[in-house]
Amino acid sequence: MRAIRNFVNGKSASASSGRAGRVYNPNTGAEQAEVAFSTARDVDAAVQAAAAAFPAWAATNPQRRARVLFAFKQLVEANMDELAHLLSSEHGKVIADSKGDIQRGLEVIEFACGIPHALKGEYTEGAGPGIDVYSMRQPLGVCAGITPFNFPAMIPMWMFGVAIACGNTFVLKPSEKDPSVPVRLAELMLEAGAPVGVLNVVHGDKEAVDAIIAHPEIRAISFVGSSDIAHYIYNHGTANHKRVQAMGGAKNHGVVLPDADMDQVVKDLVGAAYGSAGERCMALPVVVPVGKNTADELRERLIPEIERMKVGISTDEGAQYGPVVSAAHKAKIEDYIALGVKEGAELVRDGRGFKLQGYEDGFFVGPTLFDKVTTEMRTYQEEIFGPVLQIVRAETFEEALALPSQHQYGNGVAIFTRNGRAAREFASRVNVGMVGINVPIPVPVAYHTFGGWKRSAFGDTNQHGMEGVKFFTKVKTITQRWPEGLTDDSSFVIPTMR
Ligand code: NAD
Numbered sequence: 001m002r003a004i005r006n007f008v009n010g011k012s013a014s015a016s017s018g019r020a021g022r023v024y025n026p027n028t029g030a031e032q033a034e035v036a037f038s039t040a041r042d043v044d045a046a047v048q049a050a051a052a053a054f055p056a057w058a059a060t061n062p063q064r065r066a067r068v069l070f071a072f073k074q075l076v077e078a079n080m081d082e083l084a085h086l087l088s089s090e091h092g093k094v095i096a097d098s099k100g101d102i103q104r105g106l107e108v109i110e111f112a113c114g115i116p117h118a119l120k121g122e123y124t125e126g127a128g129p130g131i132d133v134y135s136m137r138q139p140l141g142v143c144a145g146i147t148p149f150n151f152p153a154m155i156p157m158w159m160f161g162v163a164i165a166c167g168n169t170f171v172l173k174p175s176e177k178d179p180s181v182p183v184r185l186a187e188l189m190l191e192a193g194a195p196v197g198v199l200n201v202v203h204g205d206k207e208a209v210d211a212i213i214a215h216p217e218i219r220a221i222s223f224v225g226s227s228d229i230a231h232y233i234y235n236h237g238t239a240n241h242k243r244v245q246a247m248g249g250a251k252n253h254g255v256v257l258p259d260a261d262m263d264q265v266v267k268d269l270v271g272a273a274y275g276s277a278g279e280r281c282m283a284l285p286v287v288v289p290v291g292k293n294t295a296d297e298l299r300e301r302l303i304p305e306i307e308r309m310k311v312g313i314s315t316d317e318g319a320q321y322g323p324v325v326s327a328a329h330k331a332k333i334e335d336y337i338a339l340g341v342k343e344g345a346e347l348v349r350d351g352r353g354f355k356l357q358g359y360e361d362g363f364f365v366g367p368t369l370f371d372k373v374t375t376e377m378r379t380y381q382e383e384i385f386g387p388v389l390q391i392v393r394a395e396t397f398e399e400a401l402a403l404p405s406q407h408q409y410g411n412g413v414a415i416f417t418r419n420g421r422a423a424r425e426f427a428s429r430v431n432v433g434m435v436g437i438n439v440p441i442p443v444p445v446a447y448h449t450f451g452g453w454k455r456s457a458f459g460d461t462n463q464h465g466m467e468g469v470k471f472f473t474k475v476k477t478i479t480q481r482w483p484e485g486l487t488d489d490s491s492f493v494i495p496t497m498r
Contacts, residue, residue: 001031001032001033001034002032002033002034003033003034003035003036004023004033004034004035004036004179004180004183004203005036005183005203006036006038006042006046006200006201006202006203007183007186007187007199007200007201008042008045008046008049008200008201008202009045009046009049009052009196009197009200010190010196010197011196013042013045013046014036014042015036015037015038015039015042015202015203015204016038016039016041016042017036017037017038017039017042017204017207019036019037019205019207020034020035020036020037021034021035021037021176021177021179021203021205022034022035023035023090023176023177023178023179023180024090024326024327024363025089025090026090026091026092026314026322026323026324026325026326026362026363027089027092027313027314027315027322027323027359027362028359028361028362029327029359029361029362029363030361032089032090033090033180035176035179035203036203037176037203037204037205037207037208038173038202038203038204038207038208038211039204039207039208039211040207040210040211040214040215042202042204042208042211043171043173043202043204043208043211043212043215044211044215046171046200046201046202047142047171047215047217047218048217049196049197049200050142050169050170050171050197050198050200051141051142051169051217052197053169053195053196053197053198054139054141054142054168054169056195057164057167057168057169057195057198058138058139058167058168060167061116062115062116062119062165062167063116065115065164065165065167066112066113066114066115066116066165067193068164068189068192068193068194069109069112069113069115069161069164069165069192070113071192071193072109072188072189072192072194073106073109073110073113074192075188075191075192076102076105076106076109076185076188077106079184079188080099080102082184083098083102083153083181083184084098084099084102085098085315086180086181086184087101087102087152087153087178087180087181088314088315088322089314090152090177090178090179090180090181091149091150091152091177091178091314091325092277092314092322092323092324092325092363093276093277093279093314093321093322094312094314094315094316094317094319094320094321094322095314095315095317096317097275097276097321098153098314101151101152101153101154102153102154104151104154104443104446105151105153105154105155105156105157105158105161106157107445107446108154108157108158108161108162108446108464108468109157109161110446111161111162111446111447111464111465112161112162112164112165113165115165115166115469118466118469119136119137119166119469119473121134121135121136121137121475122134122135123135127479127497128481128495128497129481130481130482130483131479131480131481132479132480132481133477133478133479133480134477134478134480135475135476135477135478136475136476136478137166137469137470137473137474137475137476138167138473138474138475138476139166139167139168139472139473140168140219140220140243140472140473140474141168141169141217141218141219142168142169142170142171142217142218142219143159143163143168143169143170143171143218143219143220143221143222143472144170144171144172144173144212144215144218144220144221144222145159145160145163145170145171145172145173145221145222145223146173146209146212146221146222146223146224146225146233147159147172147173147174147175147182147223147224147225148175148224148225148226149175149177149178149279149325150276150279150280150281150325150385151280152174152175152178152179152181152182153181153182153185155224156172156174156182156185157185158222158224158450158463158464158468159172159222159463160172160185160189160199161464162464162468162469162471162472163220163222163472164189164194164198164199166469166472166473167473168219168220168472169197169198169199169200170198170199170200171200171201171202171212171218172186172199172200172201172202173201173202173203173204173208173209173212174201174203176203176204176205177325177326178325179201179203182201183201185199186199186200186201209233210236213233213236213237213240213242214240216240218242219242219243220242220243220244220471220472221233221237221242221243221244221245221246222244222245222246222463222471223237223244223245223246223247224246224247224281224463225247225248226248226249226383227248227249227383227409227455227456228248229248230246230247230248230249230457230458231246231248231455231458233246233458234246234458234459243471244458244459245451245457245458245459245460245461245462245463245471246457246458246459247281247450247451247452247456247457247463248409248452248455248456248457248458249281249383249385249409249411249455249456250281250282250283250383250409250411250412250452250456251285251286251380251381251382251383251407251408251409251411252282252283252284252285252286252404252409252411252412252413252414252432253284253286253287253288253392253403253404253407253413253414254268254269254272254284254286254287254288254413254414254415254416254440255288255290255394255400255401255403255404255413255414255415255416255426256287256288256289256290256294256298256416256417257290257294257397257400257415257416257417257419257422258290258291258293258294259417259418259419260294260416260417260418260438261416261418261438262297262298262301264416264438265298265416266298266301266302266305267305268414268416268438268440269284269287269298269302269389269440270302270305270306270309270320270367270389271320271440272284272414272440272441273285273287273387273388273389274306274309274320274321274367274387274389275320275321276321277321277322277323277324277365277386277387278384278385278386278387278388279324279325279385279386280441281411281412281452281456282411282412282434282441282442282443283385283441284389284412284414284440284441285383285384285388285389285390286373286380286389286390286392286403287389287390287391287392288391288392288393288394288400288403288404289391289393289394290394290395290396290397290399290400291395292393295371295391295393298391299348299369299371299391302369302389303348303349303369306349306367306369307349309321309367311354311356311364311366311367311387312356313356313359313362321387322364323359323362323363323364323365324363324364324365324386324387325363326363327363329363329385329386330363330364330365332386333365333384333385333386333387333388334352334365336379336382336384336386336388337350337351337352337368337388338352339378339379340370340373340377340379340388340390343377343378343379344372344374344377345370345371345372345373345374345377345379345390346370346371346372347368347369347370348369348370348371349366349367349368349369350366350368351365351366351367351368351387351388352365352366352368353366354366365386365387366387367387367389368386368387368388368389369388369389369391370388370389370390370391371391371393372391372393373390373391373392374392375392375403375406380392381407381408383409397422397426401426401429401430404430404431404432405429405430405431405432406431407454408454408455409452409454409455409456410431410432410433410452410453410454410455410456411432411433411434411452411453411456411457412432412433412434412435412436412441412442412443412452413430413432413434413435413436414435414436414437414438414439414440414441414442415427415435415436415437415438416438417437417438423437423438431453431454432452432453433451433452433453433456433457434450434451434452444465446464446465447464447465448465449462449463449464449465449466449467449468450462450463450464450465451463451467
């Protein structure tokens with residue numbers, strides 16, 4: 001059995017808990033590797049390596065740091081096929097989608113290559129008589145990232161790309177379900193010229209995460225995962241005086257106004273709801289058609305699209321989506337489908353019991369469609385994170401606007417319409433962090449910033465873009481003067497610039 005190991009101080013390293021996670025191939029259901037879990041001692045070894053690397057890395061000028069990221073980008077591109085196959089073999093998403101996962105991460109690396117510009121401070125000449133004021137952004141020290149299974153390339157790159165560009169060193173604790181790609185990324189960073197200890201990877205579960213939260217040398221934690229864990233990490237990390245950004249779960253709505261281009265809406269919806277088997281925090285698992293005619297037409301058009309959909313193994317180029325990540329997750333999704341029926345929603349297409357010929361033990365769930373879902377149902381309130389689309393019918397624009405606005409999650413939302421004024425009003429009033437107008441998955445580009453509202457994010461600072469730079473740096477403001485000889489008497493009042 002292949003063993004997946006930590007990567008510390010530029011070398012493969014063991015983990016000492018004696019416990020290990022199983023890594024499956026979701027296409028076949030077979031166990032393919034074991035990942036040893038880390039203890040506080042293993043985490044400490046990674047933190048010590050990162051702390052030792054920090055002074056020299058922080059003192060390396062930003063242009064040289066950027067050059068390492070340029071080289072890293074080229075190496076990832078040169079290894080794209082290998083990385084995408086590795087990613088798909090542990091996650092289950094189709095190869096084209098794995099390449100998208102890696103590519104979206106690389107776009108953050110491209111943003112981070114511009115770090116000399118992003119780190120420039122502000123300067124005021126003559127803020128007072130002979131007084132200048134300037135500010136600079138300095139790195140924090142050792143930073144940590146804890147990442148989910150669903151984007152094992154993109155989300156680690158969101159974090160370490162910006163953190164390392166800013167002059168920090170990094171300890172990454174990736175998901176134990178698909179841990180191989182993060183290790184390959186760390187190896188490629190070393191090959192690209194990052195000094196040993198700048199990027200370290202420790203595997204594990206709650207024990208390793210708790211060691212990160214408790215470690216006094218770690219200055220900041222960036223987390224992405226489910227909301228309860230995000231909340232836990234935010235509370236405990238900040239209690240330990242760390243800077244924390246913790247992104248959580250989602251339940252994104254797509255509002256369809258009666259004037260929308262229905263051909264386009266149907267194409268967009270099936271991709272956004274079922275792509276990656278619905279395992280995206282920016283998936284669209286809820287559609288809100290406004291008016292009975294819109295709802296009936298949408299439902300009738302969705303059915304043949306769903307029937308045509310091809311679910312297959314991740315290397316099948318004709319497949320639209322592959323298996324979900326684990327047997328436990330498949331069972332959870334199927335339980336939610338059963339609950340939806342029990343709660344009284346109308347099950348239009350049922351993906352339970354889906355078997356792919358030759359891959360009967362794979363973790364597949366067929367595309368599922370519910371109609372007449374209502375707000376008091378648990379299946380509406382909670383995140384399912386599978387290939388399940390729910391139709392929630394609304395009578396009016398106001399009712400449709402209220403649904404995502406009042407939901408506990410507020411990650412993304414989309415509106416489909418030809419009416420610019422309605423779209424503008426929706427974007428302005430909706431209580432959600434990222435909005436798409438005729439864009440089903442509004443993941444912002446790397447130089448903007450990613451983050452939801454309400455229970456989709458804890459903390460104030462988003463991922464990547466200038467928000468990421470702010471998260472991974474602290475501001476120092478300097479007030480200077482260079483007087484010739486004695487100019488003032490002692491003053492016992494607060495200095496002002498009158
Ligand atoms: P998860 O919360 O189970 O795991 C995330 C990380 O937390 C992993 O590294 C895991 O090892 C660790 N972890 C798990 N249980 C823990 C515990 N009890 N204590 C401490 N650490 C623990 O999430 P997941 O299943 O890997 O990923 C899917 C979730 O992530 C979904 O809820 C999805 O919406 C969310 N997500 C959110 C975003 C976003 O930006 N808002 C992006 C991607 C995924």
